[in-house]
Amino acid sequence: xxxxxxxxxxxxxxxxxxxxxxxxxxxxxxxxxxxxxxxxxxxxxxxxxxxxxxxxxxxxxxxxxxxxxxxxxxxxxxxxxxxxxxxxxxxxxxxxxxxxxxxxxxxxxxxxxxxxxxxxxxxxxxxxxxxxxxxxxxxxxxxxxxxxxxxxxxxxxxxxxxxxxxxxxxxxxxxxxxxxxxxxxxxxxxxxxxxxxxxxxxxxxxxxxxxxxxxxxxxxxxxxxxxxxxxxxxxxxxxxxxxxxxxxxxxxxxxxxxxxxxxxxxxxxxxxxxxxxxxxxxxxxxxxxxxxxxxxxxxxxxxxxxxxxxxxxxxxxxxxxxxxxxxxxxxxxxxxxxxxxxxxxxxxxxxxxxxxxxxxxxxxxxxxxxxxxxxxxxxxxxxxxxxx
Amino acid sequence: xxxxxxxxxxxxxxxxxxxxxxxxxxxxxxxxxxxxxxxxxxxxxxxxxxxxxxxxxxxxxxxxxxxxxxxxxxxxxxxxxxxxxxxxxxxxxxxxxxxxxxxxxxxxxxxxxxxxxxxxxxxxxxxxxxxxxxxxxxxxxxxxxxxxxxxxxxxxxxxxxxxxxxxxxxxxxxxxxxxxxxxxxxxxxxxxxxxxxxxxxxxxxxxxxxxxxxxxxxxxxxxxxxxxxxxxxxxxxxxxxxxxxxxxxxxxxxxxxxxxxxxxxxxxxxxxxxxxxxxxxxxxxxxxxxxxxxxxxxxxxxxxxxxxxxxxxxxxxxxxxxxxxxxxxxxxxxxxxxxxxxxxxxxxxxxxxxxxxxxxxxxxxxxxxxxxxxxxxxxxxxxxxxxx
Numbered sequence: 048x049x050x051x052x053x054x055x056x057x058x059x060x061x062x063x064x065x066x067x068x069x070x071x072x073x074x075x076x077x078x079x080x081x082x083x084x085x086x087x088x089x090x091x092x093x094x095x096x097x098x099x100x101x102x103x104x105x106x107x108x109x110x111x112x113x114x115x116x117x118x119x120x121x122x123x124x125x126x127x128x129x130x131x132x133x134x135x136x137x138x139x140x141x142x143x144x145x146x147x148x149x150x151x152x153x154x155x156x157x158x159x160x161x162x163x164x165x166x167x168x169x170x171x172x173x174x175x176x177x178x179x180x181x182x183x184x185x186x187x188x189x190x191x192x193x194x195x196x197x198x199x200x201x202x203x204x205x206x207x208x209x210x211x212x213x214x215x216x217x218x219x220x221x222x223x224x225x226x227x228x229x230x231x232x233x234x235x236x237x238x239x240x241x242x243x244x245x246x247x248x249x250x251x252x253x254x255x256x257x258x259x260x261x262x263x264x265x266x267x268x269x270x271x272x273x274x275x276x277x278x279x280x281x282x283x284x285x286x287x288x289x290x291x292x293x294x295x296x297x298x299x300x301x302x303x304x305x306x307x308x309x310x311x312x313x314x315x316x317x318x319x320x321x322x323x324x325x326x327x328x329x330x331x332x333x334x335x336x337x338x339x340x341x342x343x344x345x346x347x348x349x350x351x352x353x354x355x356x357x358x359x360x361x362x363x364x365x366x367x368x369x370x371x372x373x374x375x376x377x378x379x380x381x382x383x384x385x386x387x388x389x390x391x392x393x394x395x396x397x398x399x400x401x402x403x404x405x406x407x408x409x410x411x412x413x414x415x416x417x418x419x420x421x422x423x424x425x426x427x428x429x430x431x432x433x434x435x
Numbered sequence: 436x437x438x439x440x441x442x443x444x445x446x447x448x449x450x451x452x453x454x455x456x457x458x459x460x461x462x463x464x465x466x467x468x469x470x471x472x473x474x475x476x477x478x479x480x481x482x483x484x485x486x487x488x489x490x491x492x493x494x495x496x497x498x499x500x501x502x503x504x505x506x507x508x509x510x511x512x513x514x515x516x517x518x519x520x521x522x523x524x525x526x527x528x529x530x531x532x533x534x535x536x537x538x539x540x541x542x543x544x545x546x547x548x549x550x551x552x553x554x555x556x557x558x559x560x561x562x563x564x565x566x567x568x569x570x571x572x573x574x575x576x577x578x579x580x581x582x583x584x585x586x587x588x589x590x591x592x593x594x595x596x597x598x599x600x601x602x603x604x605x606x607x608x609x610x611x612x613x614x615x616x617x618x619x620x621x622x623x624x625x626x627x628x629x630x631x632x633x634x635x636x637x638x639x640x641x642x643x644x645x646x647x648x649x650x651x652x653x654x655x656x657x658x659x660x661x662x663x664x665x666x667x668x669x670x671x672x673x674x675x676x677x678x679x680x681x682x683x684x685x686x687x688x689x690x691x692x693x694x695x696x697x698x699x700x701x702x703x704x705x706x707x708x709x710x711x712x713x714x715x716x717x718x719x720x721x722x723x724x725x726x727x728x729x730x731x732x733x734x735x736x737x738x739x740x741x742x743x744x745x746x747x748x749x750x751x752x753x754x755x756x757x758x759x760x761x762x763x764x765x766x767x768x769x770x771x772x773x774x775x776x777x778x779x780x781x782x783x784x785x786x787x788x789x790x791x792x793x794x795x796x797x798x799x800x801x802x803x804x805x806x807x808x809x810x811x812x813x814x815x816x817x818x819x820x821x822x823x
Binding site for chain 2: 102345
């Protein structure tokens, strides 16, 4: 292939010339392309290594699956470390992250629970998606064996296999998911288009009309004070100069008035004052830390309006007691840290972030750790710039 | 005495303004700061895998400004360096090829205006009126002019083999977005876009290249496009099995529901854009679109469907593009029930929400193109309601 292509490439580099025949394309290729298609001599051959690096997709028939295998128990450890923080210990999900297990028999309910076990038609989809997109924020970090193992454990969580199950190319490509036959091709052309076609009534179409549902009763629309003020200003012709930023500042101010939960140590301003003491943080180090923090930002927020998400918000974390951010559900090990009075000095933070799972066994934080001392110093300097 | 806007000297009448280059990339007037994309926080677990909405009520004409096109990301905005970005074609082709962005710019370029609508647009409204504002009920849509190359020209260069019936476009973001698309569509009107509304794609819209799949659900328009595999069958990946399948009342689900059926919404007045001028001449306006053609006609009613009037279509009418309609009338200052009903060039007439529910039940989430109702009270305030 490469040789044939190079030969074609050596032709006069006129974009509009080489036709299929000159390129030596097969008869099939010429058939597929529409008659008016011109073949352009552009691009270069992909190498085998390049294709191997990117061609990771898996199909229901097993096409694309790598060698390897994984068992349920290995999968459980991986799942607890990498997945449970969002999807819950049993696939029940935290917050609005996807529910992965259960829901069998619920698809005709008012509130169907669509999970891997109750809804997904093919097991290959689980392998493919975990492999390409999970863990969230650290995609493509699991080995082939690990993806097999996590996939096996997800079957176990859905009561679809026993605990001695081992997943590999053979068992995956022959596995039948319970909801496989409940999908069919789009049939709107047959079932809907005839009903929804034709000249509709234009005059005296009904005698009475009544309101049957109101969004104001549901009341879930985001408030937008600034837009309301702008509308009023436009209507009255008196622009009172309130901008979006002003309004959101008011909201932010109101939110920070939240009372500190009784019994917890307020995140002390003095802590961050210490971090900022003397000459203050090195701006270059802080800038480097901001880049490092991108690895953390899928789960942790800092700055104005920071909230707890998958992980606690981290404003004022440096030199602050561990495990006491209000409203965050900590793991047992962090509960113990709080009880022991651990304080996140730069040294302790550094030790934790270098090897989270050694420092805090069974922590919910699914992060492998920062290898570089420079990165550790930078991210701690960055965190030190955020006061509570 | 006189309007102070006239009788008083305004600062901009007297003082000099900023010179050229003060705003090398211009922004809207600060008085338009309320015109922006908005999200609904409770919809999703995390902003990096979420959606925001186009402010349809603040726009006119048919083109969506680039900075207001709604965003849907599955792993945040990929910040791609075009010099480090490639497009690979592999699978059932005669030549597996790699293209740089410069290579792609050497294919013939085309300009087309298309709408892009998320399949879940109006999905929150399946069970009843919920969100107050067309931004939230209908804002997962934008309509821009794309500049790009035809996918068929790029595929012809690789030489699609006879067995190649499907393509799998794949994104370069951390979700590795993939969808299966039939070859007929790929060779018909799909594009690889480099520009929107004359400028390069915005990062949040897939810079430097995205797939354009005219008339079909937005999830298929893969952003940050890095690879297209050609295969003989669909891949059944996550976004075409566990998501973007339409669960019906009997527990079965439609899959591959690609086309977006005809739909319309009145953008003004609407809950975020009340009538503030009282009785008298007023302009009702809205947008309509169909993934299966153009929109020759829109009907509107102000009395909840007792009587309908043909709206005035204005502006260019392109296939699979947004259309603008107006209804200019004298408001008597009494409460109104507003609806619009699109007719597309195939003869399809936009159904009511209850007609859709009769066919599909209430668990479909996707492809809700039912007629929207706004209740306008005597003050001109509008609310999202359903009527019977």
